[in-house]
Amino acid sequence: MKYRNLGKTGLRVSNICLGTMAFGRWIDEQASAEILAQSFDAGINLIDTANFYGKGQDESFKYGTGEAEEIIGKHLKGKRDKVVLATKVGLPMGQYVNDAGLSKFHMMREVENSLKRLQTDYIDLYQVHRFDKRTPLEETLSALTDLVRQGKVRYIGCSNFAAWQMAKAEGISALNHLERFVSSQSQYNLLSRELENEIIPFCESEKMGLLVYSPMARGMLSGKYKSKDDLPEGSRAAKGEELIQPYFTEENFNRVERFKEIAKEQDVSLSQLSLAWLLNQPAVTSAILGASKTEHVLEAARISDWKWAEELKEQMSLVP
Ligand SMILES: NC(=O)c1ccc[n+]([C@@H]2O[C@H](COP(=O)([O-])OP(=O)(O)OC[C@H]3O[C@@H](n4cnc5c(N)ncnc54)[C@H](OP(=O)(O)O)[C@@H]3O)[C@@H](O)[C@H]2O)c1
Numbered sequence: 001m002k003y004r005n006l007g008k009t010g011l012r013v014s015n016i017c018l019g020t021m022a023f024g025r026w027i028d029e030q031a032s033a034e035i036l037a038q039s040f041d042a043g044i045n046l047i048d049t050a051n052f053y054g055k056g057q058d059e060s061f062k063y064g065t066g067e068a069e070e071i072i073g074k075h076l077k078g079k080r081d082k083v084v085l086a087t088k089v090g091l092p093m094g095q096y097v098n099d100a101g102l103s104k105f106h107m108m109r110e111v112e113n114s115l116k117r118l119q120t121d122y123i124d125l126y127q128v129h130r131f132d133k134r135t136p137l138e139e140t141l142s143a144l145t146d147l148v149r150q151g152k153v154r155y156i157g158c159s160n161f162a163a164w165q166m167a168k169a170e171g172i173s174a175l176n177h178l179e180r181f182v183s184s185q186s187q188y189n190l191l192s193r194e195l196e197n198e199i200i201p202f203c204e205s206e207k208m209g210l211l212v213y214s215p216m217a218r219g220m221l222s223g224k225y226k227s228k229d230d231l232p233e234g235s236r237a238a239k240g241e242e243l244i245q246p247y248f249t250e251e252n253f254n255r256v257e258r259f260k261e262i263a264k265e266q267d268v269s270l271s272q273l274s275l276a277w278l279l280n281q282p283a284v285t286s287a288i289l290g291a292s293k294t295e296h297v298l299e300a301a302r303i304s305d306w307k308w309a310e311e312l313k314e315q316m317s318l319v320p
Contacts, residue, residue: 001043002305004285006084006125007182007209009155013084015279016300017046017211019288024054024067026239027292032068033075038294040079042301047072048185048211048288050088050129051114058240063092063099066117073119080120086211087114088159090129102132104143111152127157127185131165141169141178148179157209159185163198170206183209183285190259190274190316191217191252200283212278215287218244220252221274223260227253236292258319266312271296272303277316280308 003012018039023032039047054067069087076083089110092100100106114123126147128140147153158166158181166184173180184203188195192214203210216222219236228248231238237245256270263273278287291297 001045001301002279003045005209006155006285007203008207009182009209011084011124011155011182013046013209013286014044014304015284015286016044016275016304017048017086017286017288018044018297019213019290020047020049020068020072021053021057021290022236022292023049023071025057026236026241029071029074031292032071034294035291035297036072036075038297039291040083042297043304044297044301045082046084046086046286047076048086048213049118050091050127051093051110051117052088052091052129056093063094066093066113069114069117073117077119084124085118085120086125086127086157087118087123088127088129089114090132102128102135102140102143104139104146107140107143107147111147115152122152122154124154125157125183126153126155127159127183128161130160131158131162137165137169137172138176141173141176145179155182157181157183157185157211161186163202166199166202166206166208181208183211185211185213185288187214188212188278188281188284189215189217190221190277191247191255200281204283209285210283211286211288212284213288213290215275215278215289216271217247217252217274218290220244220247220256221259221270223256223270225253225256255319259316262312262315262319268303268306269299271299272306275300276303276306276308277313279304279306280313 002015006013049068052064054065056064098105144156156179224232260270263270289300
């Protein structure tokens, strides 16, 4: 397993991060615990979760119910100090007006709830899940700074921020001697490359860590989907994942076929090729894999330090 510094910090994290959005939602506690154990054994030391992850992500619920953090807390016993635990705050966790967002009121309460569910005294990386236009960034950064000074949080990060929002946060932190976001978390994969316009140049310029989610395009880049009307049994799309739907375009199905051929020439699976492409992007610190089976972790771990030929990058970029 390859390790890299998280942005400008001295913290070393594996270039594959375990994503846990499926825990307690699409996969049950036992399957989640097996994936956690397998990841640890494979050398993955970075785990990404959120207070919101679990059953509460489904349409029938109105807010997060915390199952993923609970499962991690229960099954990380004895290993807590070996892993870098990243969670998030900001999405709705209740029905009242202050049960969401990045206000000091909400975050101070939610950090305690996350610590309880995770059965730990500290969070290594506390990420704001998305920008909150109703709360001044000064308030958010000041509350996060308090949490770092109280020892409840070690580093802070942002997720789904636009580059201008990250730039504004950097300026506010610098002017007011507040903690700085050390990492940004955004969607990036072979089929979704908007990040290259603004976020990647910003992260490179400011030496921010970049944690990229949905590296398999929510499963599309595993090659298991042949068309939007033919969903394999047990797949996430068949279980009702709506956010995979935008990937189901004719253009993407064609691209996947081309990438499959390249993967075959390289003697790796399409999932491995897709992951390796990300891991070879200089700005990417770690790819957050949404494994739903232990085999997914093993397959990813085998590609963590694959030597990538420059011509391959060229070949991949020629796929229209
Ligand atoms: N900050 C945010 O707003 C945000 C948003 C989304 C995600 N995230 C984070 O990023 C993580 C990953 O996101 P994601 O789940 O969308 O990522 P993903 O890795 O793109 O998709 C995961 C799905 O890909 C399939 N897969 C993975 N490896 C495979 C393999 N080797 N062979 C075959 N299929 C494979 C599985 O599908 P099947 O289950 O169908 O087999 C799995 O459920 C989340 O868990 C979460 O931690 C953050």
